[in-house]
Amino acid sequence: SFTPRVFSGIKPSGDLHLGNYLGAIRRFVPLQDTHETIYCVVDMHAITVWQDPEDLKRWTYEIAAAYIAAGVDPKKSIIFNQSQVVEHAELSWVLNCVARMGWMARMTQFKDKAGENSEQVSLGLFAYPSLMAADILLYKATAVPVGEDQRQHLELTRDIAKKFNHDFAKQIAAAGFEDGFFPITETLATGPAMRVKSLKDGSKKMSKSESSDLATIYMMDDADLIAKKIKRATSDAEPLPSEAAGLESRPEAENLVGIYAALANQSVDQVLAEFGGKGWGIFKPALADLSVSVLAPIAEEMKRLVSDRGEMDRILRDGADRARAIAQPIMADVRSIVGF
Ligand code: ADP
Ligand code: NA
Incomplete structure (x- = not known):
């Protein structure tokens, strides 16, 4: 075959x-x-x-x-x-x-x-x-x-x-x-293409050449730096909506929830079923923990390999x-x- x-x-x-x-x-x-x-x-x-x-x-x-x-x-x-x-x-x-x-x-x-x-x-x-x-x-x-x-x-x-x-x-x-x-x-076609946006501007894609250091999460960032970047990520004053439709015209919120969903292998609605109605003070630390739990083992293995x-x-x-x-x-x- x-x-x-x-x-x-x-x-x-x-x-x-x-x-x-x-x-x-x-x-x-x-x-x-x-x-x-x-x-x-x-x-x-x-x-x-x-x-x-x-x-x-x-x-x-x-x-x-x-x-x-x-x-x-x-x-x-x-x-x-x-x-x-x-x-x-x-x-x-x-x-x-x-x-x-x-x-x-x-x-x-x-x-x-x-x-x-x-x-x-x-x-x-x-x-x-x-x-x-x-x-x-x-x-x-x-x-x-x-x-x-x-x-x-x-x-x-x-x-x-x-x-x-x-x-x-x-x-x-x-x-x-x-x-x-x-x-x-x-x-x-490998499923919907994920576009990760800048943490500072939800209209720009996250990229190697982003000007602000805090706008991009690098694969080799350590846990503290990832947490700091997510904490300082641009968001809005509203709590999270309870379903995906509520993210329309909230690009920064949509980006952060989308990142969570991708890292957790969940749909956006699944993420919002858990976090809908909650504020950023709850969601951002959870996103930071999740990001570190996915990226840290990869970064550790990358460091071992490049050395x-x-x-x-x-x-x-x-x-x-x-x-x-x-x-x-x-x-x-x-x-x-x-x-x-
Ligand atoms: P960059 O834009 O960071 O220089 P590349 O052009 O080398 O990255 O892209 C490498 C791969 O990473 C491509 O498949 C590209 O589609 C993907 N990619 C780059 N930036 C993003 C992003 N913000 N969200 C999703 N995929 C991305
Ligand atoms: Na590019």
Whole structure:
């Protein structure tokens, strides 16, 4: 039987936070039982904006450690570092020559990230979605568990795959591939996508690059700091409502309750059945305790792993070997299809 292959990755461009955990890393774990799973630390994506080389290296180890500490099993899944499998760069060049300037110019994330500074950002930032297409297509991954923010990039991946299949149809057929060469990758639905918001502003997502330190819960924060951040989180003067509808137009309250629900594996209504009518002085300490009980064991295991570079290097080398074993034959086919 055919086991669908999943590819996903996180950029080593900052300290991991609760949003990365709930929105991405935690969701990687159950997929291991139903899919062939490839989880990458995408360091080549990280350098599309300036990264201090020492930070880049430290964050690379931290992300791999976070995958493992959260329950990604390096025996079941392939965990590796993008730059260690040079075929990512090789395929991305071929795909750069398939993708059209007009397609790339429509990417809203580039426009957001470049802002008014679009003349000064790197060429890599512009080409980023084509490298992402290479990440996925290098493994002929059929499904990627991406959030709404990546939907446009995944559409671009499909457009690139279709154009490659079309432009080289003759060579692809001659090589014996019956339904085109690259798959048309779908978004993998893994339940409602959790968007964790900033603790200081419920209209902004929690992110590695948040300006206020108190706005973001980092995976490696200690218990006291987590409690302090939650205590100081923006909320309102109202008690908690008794059902989810009561959170409408209360974005900060909705965020905090949503975080509780996600961490407790409960629905928002279940959380409100317990806390409805209670004030923040009751809810916030409960949320802090819950956050610490989930994050502390993971942080402890991350610290143990990152302090053992020998073990991390072994895991990443083994992952890169297994990634290459899939990627190299596919890249060899691409080379021959293109006429290299
Ligand atoms: P960041 O935005 O913090 O730089 P990345 O862009 O590297 O994070 O995203 C890594 C993964 O974490 C992606 O799958 C992304 O959807 C997820 N993610 C990032 N921030 C959040 C958030 N606030 N809530 C939920 N998921 C998030
Ligand atoms: Na980001």
